[in-house]
Amino acid sequence: MWAEQWSGSPRQARMARIDKSFPFTKFRTILHRLSRAQSSLLIQIRSGHIPLNAQLYKLNCIDTDRCLACADRPGITSTKETVTHFLFDCPAYQNERHYLDRALGRHNRSLEHIMTKEKSIRELLRYIGSTKRLKRTHGDVTPSPQRGQRPINSEDLSPDN
């Protein structure tokens, strides 16, 4: 049981500051309703141990911690590819993020908050799936549409909508 191995680890102490109830409450219940790939990705996001360049560079797996998705854009100062950059800031994914913002509210940039709601978590997974950034490591993590939820179409991604 990962919860038992988790208990007492330094990582748990660090997580405890983020959410005192982790991992025994809502978040864990939600994880059970998701696929293995989806829940392991969410756990990685929460812990910051996600295979984005900032983390891979720290582990000496790659030569740069920069985000390559937006590195070559004119006027963009290259940025570390952190979880926050990938999810909320990277200009290369602004079309995908437009849908996320609409679903969660543009002000909602709190991972802590997102991780407590199944609906928000599914939107986050849908965003990550649509960027294809982690497809190689995690496969397609896009959740299947829930009842009453419209699938993404090009209208939803239009900035004027």
Ligand SMILES: [Zn+2]
């Ligand atoms: Zn970027």
